[in-house]
Amino acid sequence: MITIYGMRASGNCYKLQLLLDQLGRDYRWIDVDSAHGATRTPEYLAMNPNGKVPLLELEDGRRLAESDAILCYLAEGTAFWPDDPWLRAQTLQWLFFEQYSHEPCIAVARFIRGWLPAGHARQGELPALLERGKGVLGVMEQHLAGREWFVGGRYGLADIALYAYTHCAGDGGFDLSPYPGILAWLARVRTQPGHTPMQH
Amino acid sequence: MITIYGMRASGNCYKLQLLLDQLGRDYRWIDVDSAHGATRTPEYLAMNPNGKVPLLELEDGRRLAESDAILCYLAEGTAFWPDDPWLRAQTLQWLFFEQYSHEPCIAVARFIRGWLPAGHARQGELPALLERGKGVLGVMEQHLAGREWFVGGRYGLADIALYAYTHCAGDGGFDLSPYPGILAWLARVRTQPGHTPMQH
Numbered sequence: 001m002i003t004i005y006g007m008r009a010s011g012n013c014y015k016l017q018l019l020l021d022q023l024g025r026d027y028r029w030i031d032v033d034s035a036h037g038a039t040r041t042p043e044y045l046a047m048n049p050n051g052k053v054p055l056l057e058l059e060d061g062r063r064l065a066e067s068d069a070i071l072c073y074l075a076e077g078t079a080f081w082p083d084d085p086w087l088r089a090q091t092l093q094w095l096f097f098e099q100y101s102h103e104p105c106i107a108v109a110r111f112i113r114g115w116l117p118a119g120h121a122r123q124g125e126l127p128a129l130l131e132r133g134k135g136v137l138g139v140m141e142q143h144l145a146g147r148e149w150f151v152g153g154r155y156g157l158a159d160i161a162l163y164a165y166t167h168c169a170g171d172g173g174f175d176l177s178p179y180p181g182i183l184a185w186l187a188r189v190r191t192q193p194g195h196t197p198m199q200h
Numbered sequence: 201m202i203t204i205y206g207m208r209a210s211g212n213c214y215k216l217q218l219l220l221d222q223l224g225r226d227y228r229w230i231d232v233d234s235a236h237g238a239t240r241t242p243e244y245l246a247m248n249p250n251g252k253v254p255l256l257e258l259e260d261g262r263r264l265a266e267s268d269a270i271l272c273y274l275a276e277g278t279a280f281w282p283d284d285p286w287l288r289a290q291t292l293q294w295l296f297f298e299q300y301s302h303e304p305c306i307a308v309a310r311f312i313r314g315w316l317p318a319g320h321a322r323q324g325e326l327p328a329l330l331e332r333g334k335g336v337l338g339v340m341e342q343h344l345a346g347r348e349w350f351v352g353g354r355y356g357l358a359d360i361a362l363y364a365y366t367h368c369a370g371d372g373g374f375d376l377s378p379y380p381g382i383l384a385w386l387a388r389v390r391t392q393p394g395h396t397p398m399q400h
Contacts, residue, residue: 062286065293085273093265
């Protein structure tokens with residue numbers, strides 16, 4: 001059986017839970033509290049030198065890091081990873097958008113507000129993160145105009161990856177009410193068979 | 201013929217030049233000066249709502265953003281995109297590492313030093329970026345111990361993506377001399393057939 005090392009309240013880890021539960025696949029989950037140093041121990045760094053969760057471990061001991069790379073690997077041979085090269089390319093475009101443009105403001109704002117004390121110096125980053133995040137949410141809202149899903153007219157990896165931190169953007173101080181397309185899309189994601197909520 | 205919208209001195213754009221030249225593929229290159237607002241015009245935002253370079257445009261007008269998604273798409277059906285799912289997964293792991301951990305410190309330090317004036321407020325970010333960048337370079341150095349290439353024992357997309365900003369890390373103030381494995385790998389990349397230097 002495969003093993004996921006992850007933190008339940010991390011959107012990057014929750015993505016894998018979403019996909020695995022929707023694939024109906026058995027897996028072992030080992031909690032690693034990355035917010036409190038558990039990814040910086042010598043033991044963990046020996047498994048993932050970049051010191052991050054999630055981490056996938058196969059039955060034979062091989063390991064894979066980076067949440068969106070793990071999503072693609074787990075989706076191989078399923079309907080979640082389309083055969084068509086252009087659909088795969090668009091999926092990857094949104095996965096890289098998620099990691100490069102979305103996560104560094106939407107998820108980081110949530111981390112600063114939810115995990116750091118009120119007087120922490122990083123609280124000063126919030127105004128800039130909220131401003132950048134509005135731009136990111138605007139890109140998503142524009143794309144969802146007239147579309148039900150991010151790629152190819154069906155629920156897929158791009159929706160899973162973007163749902164993970166968008167559905168809890170309010171934790172970071174983002175108001176989603178100006179984005180009706182995003183709100184309707186979030187509701188559609190929640191109705192997908194096998195959808196499981198994030199555990200906080 | 202395909203078109204790349206890009207800025208020659210951007211590592212994210214240079215990646216595509218590296219791959220396309222090594223594939224011997226014809227393409228049109230349209231310069232877009234993202235450092236001076238050319239990606240924020242209404243015309244450019246109509247092509248890429250996220251306002252970034254590079255952008256791929258196919259003969260039929262379809263467009264794809266995100267440098268590493270474009271690399272994967274262009275490499276489809278070539279030796280640069282392996283058939284083996286585990287090799288592909290590892291390639292994606294390094295591409296996401298590049299965009300999430302590497303580019304945001306190595307490339308951003310280069311941008312601050314090379315494009316912003318000496319008194320700019322963002323110069324204050326440099327010490328933290330240099331510190332984070334050392335960690336990133338350390339992860340690469342550790343991986344290259346006993347390896348010639350990042351994935352599967354052969355030159356591939358992970359090497360191209362990571363070369364783009366690592367070879368010019370000195371521009372951002374990084375000293376690569378403590379990383380002999382990285383220096384030897386950079387030299388190997390430069391000897392690959394069809395390798396072209398970055399245009400500054």
